Amino acid sequence: MRLDYLSIFPGYFDVLGISLLGKAAVNGLVDVYAHDLRDWTHDRHRTVDDTPCGGGAGMVMKPDPWGEAFDEIIGTEPDPSVHVVFPSPSGEPFTQSVAHDLSSVERIVFCCGRYEGIDHRVIDYARSMWTVHEVSLGDYVLNGGEVAALAITEAVVRLVPGFMGNPQSLAEESFSAGQDGLLEYPLFTRPVSWRGLDVPEVLMSGHHGRIAKWRRDESIRLTRERRPDLTDSDVSARH
Numbered sequence: 001m002r003l004d005y006l007s008i009f010p011g012y013f014d015v016l017g018i019s020l021l022g023k024a025a026v027n028g029l030v031d032v033y034a035h036d037l038r039d040w041t042h043d044r045h046r047t048v049d050d051t052p053c054g055g056g057a058g059m060v061m062k063p064d065p066w067g068e069a070f071d072e073i074i075g076t077e078p079d080p081s082v083h084v085v086f087p088s089p090s091g092e093p094f095t096q097s098v099a100h101d102l103s104s105v106e107r108i109v110f111c112c113g114r115y116e117g118i119d120h121r122v123i124d125y126a127r128s129m130w131t132v133h134e135v136s137l138g139d140y141v142l143n144g145g146e147v148a149a150l151a152i153t154e155a156v157v158r159l160v161p162g163f164m165g166n167p168q169s170l171a172e173e174s175f176s177a178g179q180d181g182l183l184e185y186p187l188f189t190r191p192v193s194w195r196g197l198d199v200p201e202v203l204m205s206g207h208h209g210r211i212a213k214w215r216r217d218e219s220i221r222l223t224r225e226r227r228p229d230l231t232d233s234d235v236s237a238r239h
């Protein structure tokens with residue numbers, strides 16, 4: 001999998017050399033390339049923004065540098081196998097399902113906007129050429145798309161076959177298919193007693209059926225308490 005990042009702060013992506021992502025890069029599972037959008041400007045100030053047409057506060061990212069960067073990094077021919085991700089608060093929700101879909105593609109280009117955003121024609125042009133995902137991590141506003149691109153990268157790359165040492169650990173996570181969309185149950189390890197707090201006895205019983213039931217019940221309880229939006233009618237009826 002090749003990952004490209006287009007940003008005026010490419011240094012954000014130095015962190016991708018650390019930990020598991022670093023290992024994935026080393027063993028060839030992912031190839032990471034960060035690009036400075038200003039490399040595709042031609043004026044002395046390396047300008048990437050301008051005032052919004054129609055007025056309004058703030059600045060908008062000019063389309064020209066993006067277009068020239070696309071030409072060089074991706075190419076000038078349409079190719080739906082290239083996935084272009086625009087992290088944006090006005091995007092569609094980024095979910096584990098989207099992460100799964102992206103984990104099997106060969107190439108992802110992250111376009112990290114700053115200021116008030118990117119001239120919309122950049123996104124329209126990208127849609128005419130590649131497969132575009134305008135996605136949001138949540139209902140809050142970051143200063144740019146870089147942190148979101150890092151979060152999306154981590155969610156996607158950890159699902160790439162061969163990335164995680166133990167694929168089974170993926171099966172029991174929150175939001176994975178195996179959990180029926182329920183939140184993960186509470187986890188414990190040794191010592192059994194810690195500062196007057198004990199591991200639930202059932203987990204030390206060795207009785208796999210009872211342990212599985214306890215975990216399921218806890219997942220249901222937590223999901224009902226914290227994420228009623230996830231317990232739609234038939235899911236709750238099933239539990």
Ligand SMILES: Nc1ncccc1[N+](=O)[O-]
Pocket residue numbers: 087088089091135136137138139140141142143144145148
């Ligand atoms: N929330 C966001 N704010 C700015 C840029 C991107 C964002 N996002 O969620 O992808």
